[in-house]
Amino acid sequence: MRVGLAAAEDIPAEGTKCVEVHGRKYALFKVGGQVYCLDNTCTHLGGPLCEGRLAGFVVQCPWHGSRFDVRTGQVVGPPARSAVHAYPTTVEAGKVWADLP
Numbered sequence: 001m002r003v004g005l006a007a008a009e010d011i012p013a014e015g016t017k018c019v020e021v022h023g024r025k026y027a028l029f030k031v032g033g034q035v036y037c038l039d040n041t042c043t044h045l046g047g048p049l050c051e052g053r054l055a056g057f058v059v060q061c062p063w064h065g066s067r068f069d070v071r072t073g074q075v076v077g078p079p080a081r082s083a084v085h086a087y088p089t090t091v092e093a094g095k096v097w098a099d100l101p
């Protein structure tokens with residue numbers, strides 16, 4: 001289902017934003033003007049990735065430090081072992097859209 005997640009301008013440059021759609025939380029990231037969307041829940045023990053620290057394309061979970069590539073959701077640093085789901089986004093008329101389950 002294609003869903004509007006946020007106004008693109010509401011996501012800080014090189015920063016993060018937490019959004020909730022139909023009771024499920026997602027983490028948005030803006031890097032180099034592009035917007036990326038991941039499931040908000042860290043695959044280690046469920047930390048909120050939208051509250052993590054972003055460095056380039058890598059977000060660090062605020063709970064135990066797992067690192068994920070925001071472009072793909074792949075783990076780039078432990079203790080998490082499994083990727084988080086990444087959702088391709090588009091920006092149209094200033095709004096961020098993604099296909100969500």
Ligand code: FES
Pocket residue numbers: 042043044045046047061062063064065066078079080
């Ligand atoms: S919950 Fe994210 S690193 Fe542990």
